[in-house]
Amino acid sequence: MDKVELLARLKPEIALVDQTMQSDLENLASKGFIPSNLVEVLEHALFNGGKRIRPLLCILTAELCGNSSKTIYSLAIAFEYLHVATLLHDDVIDHADIRRGRPAANTIFGLAPTILAGDFLHARSMYLVGTLGGKRSLELICSATEAMVAGEFLQIANTRNFNQAEKDYFAVINGKTALFIGAVCETGGIFAGAGNREIEALKIYGANLGKAFQIRDDLLDYLGDHAKTGKSVGNDFREGKMTLPLIHALKTAGKTERNFLLDLLKGDKSRRSAEFENAKHIIAKNSGFEYGRQLAEKLIAAGIAGLHIFTAEHNEQLIATLTGLAGYVIHRDK
Amino acid sequence: MDKVELLARLKPEIALVDQTMQSDLENLASKGFIPSNLVEVLEHALFNGGKRIRPLLCILTAELCGNSSKTIYSLAIAFEYLHVATLLHDDVIDHADIRRGRPAANTIFGLAPTILAGDFLHARSMYLVGTLGGKRSLELICSATEAMVAGEFLQIANTRNFNQAEKDYFAVINGKTALFIGAVCETGGIFAGAGNREIEALKIYGANLGKAFQIRDDLLDYLGDHAKTGKSVGNDFREGKMTLPLIHALKTAGKTERNFLLDLLKGDKSRRSAEFENAKHIIAKNSGFEYGRQLAEKLIAAGIAGLHIFTAEHNEQLIATLTGLAGYVIHRDK
Numbered sequence: 001m002d003k004v005e006l007l008a009r010l011k012p013e014i015a016l017v018d019q020t021m022q023s024d025l026e027n028l029a030s031k032g033f034i035p036s037n038l039v040e041v042l043e044h045a046l047f048n049g050g051k052r053i054r055p056l057l058c059i060l061t062a063e064l065c066g067n068s069s070k071t072i073y074s075l076a077i078a079f080e081y082l083h084v085a086t087l088l089h090d091d092v093i094d095h096a097d098i099r100r101g102r103p104a105a106n107t108i109f110g111l112a113p114t115i116l117a118g119d120f121l122h123a124r125s126m127y128l129v130g131t132l133g134g135k136r137s138l139e140l141i142c143s144a145t146e147a148m149v150a151g152e153f154l155q156i157a158n159t160r161n162f163n164q165a166e167k168d169y170f171a172v173i174n175g176k177t178a179l180f181i182g183a184v185c186e187t188g189g190i191f192a193g194a195g196n197r198e199i200e201a202l203k204i205y206g207a208n209l210g211k212a213f214q215i216r217d218d219l220l221d222y223l224g225d226h227a228k229t230g231k232s233v234g235n236d237f238r239e240g241k242m243t244l245p246l247i248h249a250l251k252t253a254g255k256t257e258r259n260f261l262l263d264l265l266k267g268d269k270s271r272r273s274a275e276f277e278n279a280k281h282i283i284a285k286n287s288g289f290e291y292g293r294q295l296a297e298k299l300i301a302a303g304i305a306g307l308h309i310f311t312a313e314h315n316e317q318l319i320a321t322l323t324g325l326a327g328y329v330i331h332r333d334k
Numbered sequence: 335m336d337k338v339e340l341l342a343r344l345k346p347e348i349a350l351v352d353q354t355m356q357s358d359l360e361n362l363a364s365k366g367f368i369p370s371n372l373v374e375v376l377e378h379a380l381f382n383g384g385k386r387i388r389p390l391l392c393i394l395t396a397e398l399c400g401n402s403s404k405t406i407y408s409l410a411i412a413f414e415y416l417h418v419a420t421l422l423h424d425d426v427i428d429h430a431d432i433r434r435g436r437p438a439a440n441t442i443f444g445l446a447p448t449i450l451a452g453d454f455l456h457a458r459s460m461y462l463v464g465t466l467g468g469k470r471s472l473e474l475i476c477s478a479t480e481a482m483v484a485g486e487f488l489q490i491a492n493t494r495n496f497n498q499a500e501k502d503y504f505a506v507i508n509g510k511t512a513l514f515i516g517a518v519c520e521t522g523g524i525f526a527g528a529g530n531r532e533i534e535a536l537k538i539y540g541a542n543l544g545k546a547f548q549i550r551d552d553l554l555d556y557l558g559d560h561a562k563t564g565k566s567v568g569n570d571f572r573e574g575k576m577t578l579p580l581i582h583a584l585k586t587a588g589k590t591e592r593n594f595l596l597d598l599l600k601g602d603k604s605r606r607s608a609e610f611e612n613a614k615h616i617i618a619k620n621s622g623f624e625y626g627r628q629l630a631e632k633l634i635a636a637g638i639a640g641l642h643i644f645t646a647e648h649n650e651q652l653i654a655t656l657t658g659l660a661g662y663v664i665h666r667d668k
Contacts, residue, residue: 028480033480033481033484034480034484034487035484035487035488035491036491037487037490037491038483038484038487085453086453089449089450089453092426092445092449093445093446093449093450111426111427112427112486112490113487113490115423115426115427115449116423116427116483116486116487117483118453119419119420119423119452119456119479119482119483120479120480120483120484122453122456122457123456123460123476123479123480123483124476124480126457126460126464126472126476127472127473127476127477127480130460130464130469130472130473130476131469131472131473135464135465135469138460138461138464138465138472139461139464139465142457142458142460142461142464143461145453145454145457146362146367146368146454146457146458146461147367148453149372149450149451149453149454149457150367150368150369150372150454152446152450153368153369153371153372153447153450154369156371156446156447157369157370157371
């Protein structure tokens, strides 16, 4: 399924997700549960051209398991809410000025409304999961949210550890991204009443997609086009952040190149900034980027392979869509 | 029940609450779910001499409805987690240096760990409520958390509204405090399998306690002793915050005094600071503080009166404890 076909397939679903979020806010506002200044922050944060990958995964995986209930949309938006809650808090933490090409909530509404709106979406998300997804889904999503925070702390703890192994990197991205996306896909299956074997396959598909997504993000940080990603290139290296390409290059490089990289990492930011192109060259030479690319491909392939237990003919189109989504994740340039 | 008796009654419960939180963290850490740098922030935030009023209310109300399961402690800590999550985010929002006489988490661990530890406690709280309290409790607690945020936004929206009526003040404190404490008490009843009439009485007791708690807080902001409260006196007035004593005084004062107060509120902070003692005198003269005191007493009395549906003899001691707790709330000086 090419990108045009994929978008055509997903566009109506995305529109329904957006409508469901809009109705949810309108419903809360009309009952007087949320004042208009809160609605304003929530609308800014939610309706900004987000790709809606998490709700889409929930909807598609439920459909793959035979779901035909429209309630899935109300459950699915819980995952966009949770995602946007973390983005709002990230904006505060990173002192971000820009989010998806627009001023970050933080810069428009200030500190208190940004943090609090994140807390609101967090609670609303748990409410929807608990009431519509049931106890098992709530457990999964709460645990994944706890793991997200734990992943951030692990990353902080690893900050100046230049001897990181690949497994340290994966421990962080599992917590920060993969467990949550895996849990979203599991929840789709649970909602549709799927069996454990099916739910397990969805979990692996989602978790692998999450890992590949993060690897792609880390590759784009070195190789992306600022005009497309909207992020400054080389940020991770400048901050001394240990991501997969760098970890792999440090492992495979010869002594001279390894020491060059280590010296930069131990030194100060301005030198890393000045030497970014040289560092990038060394990482490329030692297959850091190629290794990341291949690993992402492998993860996606394994995730998709697992979906072949859903053999029914009417599932072909759905599996093609999930394959297309996964392909998008590892080939995206923004 | 006097304060000494009350403390003697509650001390073992408080110790059990603390132990349960400690075990929960140790359990999560031993399974490798939370890294040590996260444990450090959580321990700092949780073990700081908090009064544990929310968990105590959950335990006592459940007991009043016949509960004898020890699981109640694991459910009860969810409410301390949620409370501490909001304190962590408040510390960031208020740029607080000090919390309960110690450096605020913010100043020790920095912005990211403080916000994220709050998010962790939030998720963990919902996990415990959803798994141990069931769907009905989860709905209550999520809605109360949403209302907490909505209350903060309402307060922001009301900031420069000097014509506030009492009902505007109560809309804010209901959201910020009363609904949540009411929900904690309801949850105690739900956990114990109480009937709707009992649960309703607990909710009113809790919500009234919450309102009285907030009124007392707002009185202490004018009348408290800095050495005891640990907060600077007159903060609300300096910030132009419209709390009950001020709202009442503006309603009852004659034209001259009313205009004096309004001019101060419309003017700048330094003038409010300089004129604080005069403003306080006018509020006192117009029964602003006395009115608050009486309203808090009335709310507490009504809440306690409702508990008399729990007539069984073995409940006498429990009702005395809940009465003592309520008394503590409106007579506390810190």
